[in-house]
Amino acid sequence: MSYIIDRRLNGKNKSSVNRQRFMRRYRQHIKRAVADAIKQRSITDLDSGSEVTIPNRDISEPLFHHGKGGINHRVFPGNKEFVTGDRIPRPEGGGGGGGGGKASDSGEGEDDFVFQINRDEFLEFLFEDLELPHMVKKQLQDSGDYKLTQAGFTSQGNPERLNIIRSLRSAHARRIALSGSTRREIRMLEQEQQELMALAELTEQQNQRLGEIELRLIELRSKVSRLPFLDTFDLRYNNLIRTPVPSSKAVMFCVMDVSGSMTQSIKDTAKRFFLLLYLFLQRAYKRIDVVFIRHHTQAKEVDEEEFFYSRETGGTIVSSAVALTGEVIAERYPPSQWNIYVAQASDGDNWDGDSDACRQLLFERVMPFVQYYAYVEITTGEHQNLWFEYEKVRSAFPDSFAMQKIESPGDIYPVFRELFSRKEA
Helix, strand or coil, rough: CCCCCCCCCCCCCCHCCCCHHHHHHHHHHHHHHHHHHHHHHHHHHCCEEEEEEEEECCCCCCCCCCCCEEEEEECCCCCCCCCCCCCCCCCCCCCCCCCCCCCCCCCCCCEEEEEEEEEHHHHHHHHHCCCCCCCCCCCCCEEEEEEEEEEEECCCHHHHHHHHHHHHHHHHHHHHHHHHHHHHHHHHHHHHHHHCCCCCCCCHHHHHHHHHHHHHHHHHHHHHHHCCCCCCHHEEEEEEEEEEEEECEEEEEEEEECCCCCCCCHHHHHHHHHHHHHHHHHHCCCCCEEEEEEECCEEEEEEEHHHHHCCCCCCCCCHHHHHHHHHHHHCCCCCCCEEEEEEEECCCCCCCCCHHHHHHHHHHHHHHHCCEEEEEECCCCCCCCHHHHHHHHHHHHHCCEEEEEEEECHHHHHHHHHCCCCCCC
């Protein structure tokens, strides 16, 4: 039998690599656990880890063993109850030798393997198939991140960047340039020397010439040997320069109705939708601006705290929010440089005649400049007048305008996935 002994030292983050391999293997179980967590927990509690349970039958490892058949001779310890030829009855109530399995009325048990996934892993599975639709990289900007790229060679640099091949090639070229004529003269003198030495008898003049050749060869060979094999100005170093990593800029407008027709439960559902959206944006993109706009009869741009928790209320004029969105786009986010997305939440109720103004504003000041506009109507009743006007917008912009209805908090995540699902190119 062979024994394999691994004496390699454990590398850094080995447990992390093993964990990633384990999570890839049981990906379906983790995704199922994340889906269950979404149903059981509030959207505001999604920014945390979760517990994943894997049945024991799914973590069993393959093994090699002897198959059935053939003639096997085995020796068992003796006993006082059975003799050769007796049939041993099967134990009642399942197999023996039990561990800490669950109680069961069917004669079978199951051990579960439970482990925790952290916040980042939970969000990775939560937003695995989501993205901002129709992402267009209109203009690449410096993101502040840099990477080192090869940019030729230089005669000065750190020893760790020394390029050996380039250095030897430079040294070889230098030696050829400085000793080329000398080596040619050496070859000519050696050939003349061989011709003189091949003669049977040498005259006095030929003997004198042979001595001159020997002295000259000694001088030339000494000159060639004094040339260094590698000199300092032969060294070549890899020239690395910092180049900015390109990234696309995107801005997301969050527009929410806070009028009197929006009950507290509807506002809470809208807040949960935007909290999920905000979590997704933070996870999906490193550089993205988020603009919060809340409205009743008047619209204003607010910060995140006021957007989610302010108690201000009033009538309903949705066009004020659409107009403010268009103004902010025109002032701060030129479409030639930014990818613009808008998400709007409302109960659909609006002042008479204002829904038509919303449609006109969307046609003229918003939709020509945005990549995607998502509207969610939070109501348990029939669609309101704003929905029917927005249907006309969807007909005119089928690829960049989406609408969905939310009736209960349980619809938030399915609607969110429908609005922001990854679209095939």
